[in-house]
Amino acid sequence: MRDKLIKQLDLTGYIERFEGLLARPKPLFIEGDRSLHFRFIRALEEVEFKAPPKVRDCKDMWMRLGKQAVLGLEEIYEVVKIVRYFMYLKNLRIENVLGEWLAQIEIPAPIVDLSKMFDAKGNLEEHVDERLASLKAAKRQNREAIRQTLSRMLNSAKLSPYLVDRQIHYVNDEEALLVRGGFNHVMKATVIGRTTAGFFYVIPESIAKLKEKEAGIVSRLEEVYYDIAKKTSRMLGEWLKFLKFIDAAFDRFDHYQARMQMARLEDLNFVMPDRGEAIRLADFAHPALSHPRPVSIDFTKDVLMITGVNAGGKTMLLKSILAAAWLSKYLLPMKCDAKKTYIGSFKKIEAIIEDPQNVRNDISTFAGRMREFSRLFSQSHVLVGVDEIELGTDSDEAASLFKVMIEELVKRHVKIVITTHHKRLAAMMAGNERVELVAAVYDEKNQVPTYTFLQGIIGKSYAFETAERYGVPRNIVQKARVEYGEDKERLNELIERSSTLERELHEKRRQLEHRIEALEREKARYKELNDTLESELYAKKRELEAIYAEATKQVRMALKAKDEKSIHRQLNRAHKTVQKAKIEAPKRLESFAVGDRVKYRKNRGTIIALKAKEATIEVEGIKMRVPLSELKRSGNPPKAPKKKTVSVTLERSKATAGVKLDLHGLRAEEAIEKLDKFISDALLAGFDEVLVYHGIGTRKLAHAVRTFLKEHPSVKGFHDAPPHMGGFGATVVEL
Incomplete structure (x- = not known):
């Protein structure tokens, strides 16, 4: 059932890419507290880590260990890979909730020692058993003896006339020489093969003896390997509970890391399913689309009815809503604005999309649809998507039937997304406060769908326009318009006029929102500038206070002097000190806006961001942060009304102040x-x-x-x- 839904929602490619990041195959659902899993996934965002190694499913191994079976060394190495990865994670010293979880996993000393028995390729280290070193050395010496013997034969003048070539051939993993007939006059050998040209593959008798010796060494090695595997399996059986625990923990972390890798590789975000059943998507992009147009939709009501133009994206909008809810349910990342996206929690997600007609089962399209709908009446807290709801029967009869069925399903807490070309059902449902209408927008001027949507209106299907666009003769389309009837065409005109007004309102609202955002940015910029100026003013005030303190100190010294000359001398010093306290008017920064063309030194670029005293400009694709004071306009400056400037001048009294x-x-x-x-x-x-x-x-x-x-x-x-x-x-x- 899960695979069917994935296919219906066009998520097959996405899931294949995700499952390729897992260390081993497993169900997508993570058992346990979903909010806790979400915290762990977000905690992993702060960590740079290497992906876990690919490992096999160990459940069969645990079952056999419980029955005191002996595992093979390659199976034991699977355990080593899991243990080593957790040792690596613990050494990362992660300082968040994930680090706390890893710190609680204590690996027993015997299991740690086990991880030291193998090298990085899974081969046993020679220090594990003293017999291994001598046997492996003997095997290497024997292999070298075989190589040298073959080399001597290939260079033998006696054998040379019988050699077809001077290469070592491998026949059934056996080293052999390719020789002509009559070789037995100069060499004893066993024939193991023959070519179509009449040549022979042979194993020299001296090589056969060396191979027999090697087989004995390998046999003794296998005995040693079995002894090691037997002892190790006995030890693993004693720690079976821990092995099952760390195996489950490995699967749990594997879930987390694969999701995080998917998010990083494809620049995706996570949305935690929330309480309730509302869905609000902000800039959601379906994973199946290579160049998607982001979707933003408010689906807080119980029913979302999508109408409008053919091939305008109605079905993809339905799939996008269901796909977003499904990805959120399984804590899988998606392309969206996570801060503005809200997705409720559903027990089940179903899609009624395909034509259920089946000749083998003798079932019609409409009968199949009725069977699919009948199953919904026994369920609750389900999200359902229905594509082309009136498919397979008379639209007027279906409209009445589906209206009643939808209203009943809503009472049972079934949330439904519907696409339809027929306006009767949409008109009947429009007055229901639990129903949200959405129309696919059509570009009348260019006569193409826009793949955008407007809420609150019924959309026209544009069947005649679509027929003309795809080559149906105009006279035939015109006849169809006449048959369709003037009254219905007037209804379409009213629908289109309503859609046009709604689009205009939507565009004005969008422009207003952009203006508000720009004003908010400007407000934040001026606040930052004000804070900066206040800091500078405070610093200047402290500087002036220090200057005046020095001046008054000199005046007090003058007051304490007994002679007139000394008094005047100290007053002159005080006056010179006060002269240092010059307050210069701040440099007036020229007013710039985002998008202005500016010149910075020898570079010309465009402002892409503004702060109080600096701007970010883009010059030939390179972004630079520069002081506003060093910017000049490039090209014609924007026209702005002249502002009156007010200057305040503080003059000192001409009369000399005395003490x-x-x-x-x-x-x-x-x-x-x-x-x-x-x-x-x-x-x-x-x-x-x-x-x-x-x-x-x-x-x-x-x-x-x-x-x-x-x-x-x-x-x-x-x-x-x-x-x-x-x-x-x-x-x-x-x-």
């Missing part, structure tokens, strides 16, 4: 006004400490000054000046 203010003799109002301006100038100059003289007198002026300072937002604090700077008659203000 001392004398308020003697002023009324309180005048003093406060002068003090306010003095503090503002000091703040602009970057001073963090100034001195205000107000005298002692009646203390009114001092009180007014200190009241003002308490309320000033930029004043951090104030206190009486030291005795040498005015004492109680002056106040030191901290800004």
